[in-house]
Amino acid sequence: xxxxxxxxxxxxxxxxxxxxxxxxxxxxxxxxxxxxxxxxxxxxxxxxxxxxxxxxxxxxxxxxxxxxxxxxxxxxxxxxxxxxxxxxxxxxxxxxxxxxxxxxxxxxxxxxxxxxxxxxxxxxxxxxxxxxxxxxxxxxxxxxxxxxxxxxxxxxxxxxxxxxxxxxxxxxxxxxxxxxxxxxxxxxxxxxxxxxxxxxxxxxxxxxxxxxxxxxxxxxxxxxxxxxxxxxxxxxxxxxxxxxxxxxxxxxxxxxxxxxxxxxxxxxxxxxxxxxxxxxxxxxxxxxxxxxxxxxxxxxxxxxxxxxxxxxxxxxxxxxxxxxxxxxxxxxxxxxxxxxxxxxxxxxxxxxxxxxxxxxxxxxxxxxxxxxxxxxxxxxxxxxxxxxxxxxxxxxxxxxxxxxxxxxxxxxxxxxxxxxxxxxxxxxxxxxxxxxxxxxxxxxxxxxxxxxxxxxxxxxxxxxxxxxxxxxxxxxxxxxxxxxxxxxxxxxxxxxxxxxxxxxxxxxxxxxxxxxxxxxxxxxxxxxxxxxxxxxxxxxx
Amino acid sequence: xxxxxxxxxxxxxxxxxxxxxxxxxxxxxxxxxxxxxxxxxxxxxxxxxxxxxxxxxxxxxxxxxxxxxxxxxxxxxxxxxxxxxxxxxxxxxxxxxxxxxxxxxxxx
Ligand SMILES: Cc1cc2nc3c(=O)[nH]c(=O)nc-3n(C[C@H](O)[C@H](O)[C@H](O)COP(=O)(O)OP(=O)(O)OC[C@H]3O[C@@H](n4cnc5c(N)ncnc54)[C@H](O)[C@@H]3O)c2cc1C
Ligand code: SF4
Ligand code: SF4
Numbered sequence: 001x002x003x004x005x006x007x008x009x010x011x012x013x014x015x016x017x018x019x020x021x022x023x024x025x026x027x028x029x030x031x032x033x034x035x036x037x038x039x040x041x042x043x044x045x046x047x048x049x050x051x052x053x054x055x056x057x058x059x060x061x062x063x064x065x066x067x068x069x070x071x072x073x074x075x076x077x078x079x080x081x082x083x084x085x086x087x088x089x090x091x092x093x094x095x096x097x098x099x100x101x102x103x104x105x106x107x108x109x110x111x112x113x114x115x116x117x118x119x120x121x122x123x124x125x126x127x128x129x130x131x132x133x134x135x136x137x138x139x140x141x142x143x144x145x146x147x148x149x150x151x152x153x154x155x156x157x158x159x160x161x162x163x164x165x166x167x168x169x170x171x172x173x174x175x176x177x178x179x180x181x182x183x184x185x186x187x188x189x190x191x192x193x194x195x196x197x198x199x200x201x202x203x204x205x206x207x208x209x210x211x212x213x214x215x216x217x218x219x220x221x222x223x224x225x226x227x228x229x230x231x232x233x234x235x236x237x238x239x240x241x242x243x244x245x246x247x248x249x250x251x252x253x254x255x256x257x258x259x260x261x262x263x264x265x266x267x268x269x270x271x272x273x274x275x276x277x278x279x280x281x282x283x284x285x286x287x288x289x290x291x292x293x294x295x296x297x298x299x300x301x302x303x304x305x306x307x308x309x310x311x312x313x314x315x316x317x318x319x320x321x322x323x324x325x326x327x328x329x330x331x332x333x334x335x336x337x338x339x340x341x342x343x344x345x346x347x348x349x350x351x352x353x354x355x356x357x358x359x360x361x362x363x364x365x366x367x368x369x370x371x372x373x374x375x376x377x378x379x380x381x382x383x384x385x386x387x388x389x390x391x392x393x394x395x396x397x398x399x400x401x402x403x404x405x406x407x408x409x410x411x412x413x414x415x416x417x418x419x420x421x422x423x424x425x426x427x428x429x430x431x432x433x434x435x436x437x438x439x440x441x442x443x444x445x446x447x448x449x450x451x452x453x454x455x456x457x458x459x460x461x462x463x464x465x466x467x468x469x470x471x472x473x474x475x476x477x478x479x480x481x482x483x484x485x486x487x488x489x490x491x492x493x494x495x496x497x498x499x500x501x502x503x504x505x506x507x508x509x510x511x512x513x514x515x516x517x518x519x520x521x522x523x524x525x526x527x528x529x530x531x532x533x534x535x536x537x538x539x540x541x
Numbered sequence: 542x543x544x545x546x547x548x549x550x551x552x553x554x555x556x557x558x559x560x561x562x563x564x565x566x567x568x569x570x571x572x573x574x575x576x577x578x579x580x581x582x583x584x585x586x587x588x589x590x591x592x593x594x595x596x597x598x599x600x601x602x603x604x605x606x607x608x609x610x611x612x613x614x615x616x617x618x619x620x621x622x623x624x625x626x627x628x629x630x631x632x633x634x635x636x637x638x639x640x641x642x643x644x645x646x647x648x649x
Contacts, residue, residue, distance in 0.1 A: 047562030057585035199583040233584035299642035301626035306601035
């Protein structure tokens, strides 16, 4: 157990080798990996380890590739779909590590289902069960778990990251953990869209990392939306694989070949998006055979909760649908990784899961549906190992009590705080630029310019005047993180003067070979955008 | 959104206060928990399945309350319905070994 002491201000103060921030799968795997290497680990989550994050309420298919030579071909096929931005070397090492961890789960006794021949089917993890199971493994590994302890900022001793501070929101008490290394596993930024698991996914880790000097990449790839029954939180596309789609007047929505659309997922979201910009759209899951209907109901029970509670039979009746914005959760942007151990380039700071850019894994297309959960399994493991190795190297260095608090926007405004600037209004202002289909699913230079201007003005308010007290700081910090993420996303989208994957520029359709590289953003208030190759040269020098 | 804490079913164990990832509930001194921050609810239905007595009801609409009453949810047997669909019982996990999702993936 880490040492606990109450300081004068009655705040919780712990010391650890490795501090993991987050409570989703990548945080859990990072904590287990670090603890297995002998590190003293503290895990602090905004929510509750077991229910928080994007996986817990969902049912995640993994990218499960068994060992063997065939892996190379599988990776190559998937790479073809990534808009040339992924890195096959990372993809290969990810499937290998993810597979090992799926086997670990089965050795630990996770109740996987069986295939007809009796073999365990390990390629799918049911969210509530998986995350409850991971909580137990984390506790068994001796990790100190702090639920409802959102982190507000990182701490630095000028050379390295040496911990983080936040607030225990159920008791209203500040906390601080001094640590030799920190893993950011804080998930993506869903821009406060009401999708499964997204309340806590406000991009806090991006802002904390950027304040520490880390870079971001892939932030322009936030154009991923998923179908859901209208007004519901169920952003799960799978059932819409077997559906028909209709406008208000009953006319069918047509696919690219002029035939009525019978599969609304993947690239076909485009036709639905176009129709939704024009008016309400309705669907019916009428392409699913009776056997499939049963499997869908039993295998994806939460997809049917909205219908059952609203009293609708989705297989025979039309119901209204929507496309939910998913920001970087099913997009790909995040903190840039600079080495195999998931280091960020800032000494002592590691990153895993959706908090990291998944561009190296999935490029310009979404990693939802398989890649992202394998990435959480693998990157969590590497980040946990990386952080504990770093911690061991630093061991012996006394914690400097004079550690600097790095948090700025939403915590320590640059000018006089103003009570009339609220977190809620800031978030609404950002949402109106980064979630509407006609601004963010379909993009254009002109509209992005306008969004950029508005977001700059929102950002100035945040930077100069937004401040909270006590537990309210969680909300002001979330608003600041959402504003920063929105601003980076729009800036990168403007910079990428082409279309690629989920970045759809109506004014610039088609890929440009000049942009077959990643865009890396560095800086918070004043930031710059560079191509990944330049950034690598910079790191090498 | 979370809409109902059934006082007749609730045994005041405060599990929902602990497990709700959005910190929606507040414990009370000698009563059932209250829905203190309904607006923060992410409509994930997880509190329902962790509740040992099926005392919670989360309506399907995520943007605001629907106003459904306990009597209606009860009459339509909606309390605990998501837990039953998963195979969870009395707040304990179960049923993932029967998940037929692999068949859906093949069909896909
Ligand atoms: C509906 C849905 C279905 C999906 N289905 C699939 C699928 O089938 N296949 C697939 O590959 N992927 C899928 N995904 C994506 C997958 O769920 C994510 O990639 C995965 O959850 C990422 O894990 P993570 O641990 O990095 O982040 P998350 O699981 O999102 O967890 C992030 C954690 O960080 C915590 N946190 C945030 N801010 C702070 C802070 N300031 N301080 C402390 N903690 C903080 C949160 O509380 C949360 O616990 C799906 C996503 C959704 C939304
Ligand atoms: S979990 Fe259920 S029984 Fe326990 S306090 Fe909450 S509502 Fe009551
Ligand atoms: S549905 Fe989810 S977010 Fe809402 S109260 Fe229940 S556990 Fe909390």
